[in-house]
Amino acid sequence: MTRPEPQYPTIEQTIGHTPLVRLQRIPGELGTPRGNVILGKLEGNNPAGSVKDRPAMSMISRAEARGDIKPGDTLIEATSGNTGIALAMAAAIKGYRMILIMPDDLSVERRAAMTAYGAELILTPAAGDGVSKGMEFARDLAERMQREGKGRVLDQFANPDNPLAHIEGTGPEIWQQTGGRITHFVSAMGTTGTITGVSTYLKQQNPAVQIVGAQPEDGSRIPGIRKWPEAYLPKIYEPARVDRLEYVSQTEAEAMARRMAASEGIFCGISAAGALCVALRVAAEVRDATIVFIVCDRGDRYLSTGVFNA
Structure with missing residues (x-):
């Protein structure tokens, strides 16, 4: 048998x-x-350790299914940690280069996890003059890099594929x-x-x-x-x-x-x-x-x- x-x-x-x-x-x-x-x-x-695994995989998989991105492309995201780790994992699974932008006052464990998955990490000042500091500065830098043709921003803050992961999961x-x-x-x-x-x-x-x-x-x-x-x-x-x-x-x-x-x-x-x-x-x-x-x-x-x- x-x-x-x-x-x-x-x-x-x-x-x-x-x-x-x-x-x-x-x-x-x-x-x-x-x-x-x-x-x-x-x-x-979740495999990368947070609730953000859900929207991370959702944003990459759905963008790929629409033809917005393809394996080998460079993805960019501003993150305070968990989304970045999840995106780094998802990018490793799917075959994308991942650039993550993160305030420099966040824990070393988060940084190490991102780079372990093969992501490139850019640290930005956590404090500064005016409004643009911390995550605000990181988000602005991500958008600027996209305008300069350095990759595509998934934009967890405006991407409907983020909440969709929770509507469906x-x-x-x-x-x-x-x-x-x-x-x-x-x-x-x-x-x-x-x-x-x-x-x-x-x-x-x-x-x-x-x-x-x-x-x-x-x-x-x-x-x-x-x-x-x-x-x-x-x-x-x-x-x-x-x-x-x-x-x-x-x-x-x-x-x-x-x-x-x-x-x-x-x-x-x-x-x-x-x-x-x-x-x-x-x-x-x-x-x-x-x-x-x-x-x-x-x-x-x-x-x-x-x-x-x-």
Whole structure:
């Protein structure tokens, strides 16, 4: 009898379908005693380690399918880290040269991961005079390089293929994993692709699902969460798809990241911890709710910052 040929996935096919896990200790009186369930979507389980694997592969694959790019082309992107790592992986899989532009104050682990996948890294000043500094400066430089013919900018901030990855992937997974019981969705807001895409899908299933965005308090620097100046607000962002904004301090988010690792065994980044801070605020206001938050990456990406040493 001939054995059937085993079917092995490619690395691309392992993106998505991440676990949704129930928090056991941190919710305390805000959880079971109130009938609430707080669930974390473990996006660090993606092959390049973050939720950004989804839009990275979406942007490259769909651009290729349209004939906008072809293997061997040079791609350019401004990034604060996770998207860059994911794009570097996707470019390696698909056969593209990747140039990533990144503020110079972000963790060495992120830089090393990008170059490990073969990407070229350009560091820009994290601070400077006027508005154009940090990510704003990086985005301006990416656009200038494209005008100079040095490559094509995928532009995660304006590319509809970014939220589409979550309309077709993350949102349906959450709906299916909760059996349609989800009442609240909480996500950090950076490029806003995750919250925009997941909201689009969940609101189609049940308009009553509440979408809550986590943003940094004034003066707080939380990798992966930010408020943009009006001129740089992501074009993919649709304010009507977010029911509520909550603001998180850097101190609060960092303390929660340490607590998640020590109390729940969930080793995650600072923006994910900020999302949990917001999820707990929501839990304090409601009963019999199913609250899902995005655990957007892994904590090993932040070890050199010392945040887990406190």
